[in-house]
Amino acid sequence: MPPTARTTNSAFDSLIARADDSMWIVTTVADGERAGCLMGFGTQVSITPRRFLACLSKTNHTYRVALRADHLALHLLPADGLALAQLFGAETGTEIDKFEHSDWQPGPHTMPILTAAAGWFAGKIVQTNDFGDHVGFLIDPTAAQAATGDAPPLRFSAVAGLRPGHRA
Numbered sequence: 365m366p367p368t369a370r371t372t373n374s375a376f377d378s379l380i381a382r383a384d385d386s387m388w389i390v391t392t393v394a395d396g397e398r399a400g401c402l403m404g405f406g407t408q409v410s411i412t413p414r415r416f417l418a419c420l421s422k423t424n425h426t427y428r429v430a431l432r433a434d435h436l437a438l439h440l441l442p443a444d445g446l447a448l449a450q451l452f453g454a455e456t457g458t459e460i461d462k463f464e465h466s467d468w469q470p471g472p473h474t475m476p477i478l479t480a481a482a483g484w485f486a487g488k489i490v491q492t493n494d495f496g497d498h499v500g501f502l503i504d505p506t507a508a509q510a511a512t513g514d515a516p517p518l519r520f521s522a523v524a525g526l527r528p529g530h531r532a
Contacts, residue, residue, distance in 0.1 A: 381524070386517040389439045389452045390418055391468075391476045394432035398463050398476050401426035402453030402523065405498060406438065414505050416487065419498040421528075425457035427499060435473035435488055436503055439481035441518035442511075448480055449523045456529035472507035482517055483510040 367375075391400035405419035418436055420427040430436060441449055451462055463476055471477035472486045485508035493500045 381520070384519045384521050387441045387445075387449055387520060387523055388418075389441060389448065389478060389481070390420065390426060390430070391437045391439065391478065392426065392430050392433040392435065393474050393476065394429050394434075397429055398461070399426040399429035399457045400452050400462055400476065400478075401457070401529075402449050402526070403438070409502070415490075416485070416503045416505065417500045418503055419495060419500045421498050423497075429457075430489070430501060431492075433489065435475055435486055435506070436501055437471060437473075437475035437477055437484055437486040438503070439478045439484040442480070442482040443516045443518050443522075445480060445482070445518045446522055448478065449518060450526060453523060453526045454529050459529075481511075482515060484508065 388403045388406050389400055390403045391398065393399070401420065401424050403418055403420065407417055409415050409417045416438065418438060420430055448466060451465055455462060467479040468476045469479060471484075475486045477484055477486075485505045487503035487505040489501050490504045491502040493502070
């Protein structure tokens with residue numbers, strides 16, 4: 365008996381949850397407007413040249429700002445970064461200025477850099493692709509800072525119960 369869409373989707377969701385990806389926060393600025401969100405989908409997609417794909421929901425405020433931006437900054441969250449994940453994942457920039465509730469500093473390309481991150485990189489947006497309910501921003505890293513030590517990152521399993529600040 366061939367699998368149904370329901371059983372395929374259920375098995376796919378289970379496998380992705382077990383992968384337990386590291387969590388990232390994307391920040392950007394365009395026309396003086398800062399924005400940031402918890403990113404659900406992102407990964408390195410090339411070694412030479414180095415490229416990272418950051419996917420943002422089309423319903424997200426950060427997505428709308430990123431469409432006008434030239435650069436994005438991506439912040440790897442430390443294992444103890446749940447409060448920051450909640451702020452950037454369960455609140456929406458259309459209602460609050462998330463940066464008023466977090467520690468940050470201006471970084472390369474005027475990107476807001478979150479000081480509590482385990483590390484970050486900023487890069488030029490070189491391409492966008494529509495993937496359905498998300499748009500992928502292909503990033504060419506131009507600056508980065510890695511934290512010292514080998515502390516583990518915050519994982520998807522720690523934020524799986526968050527209610528997004530916007531509908532997905």
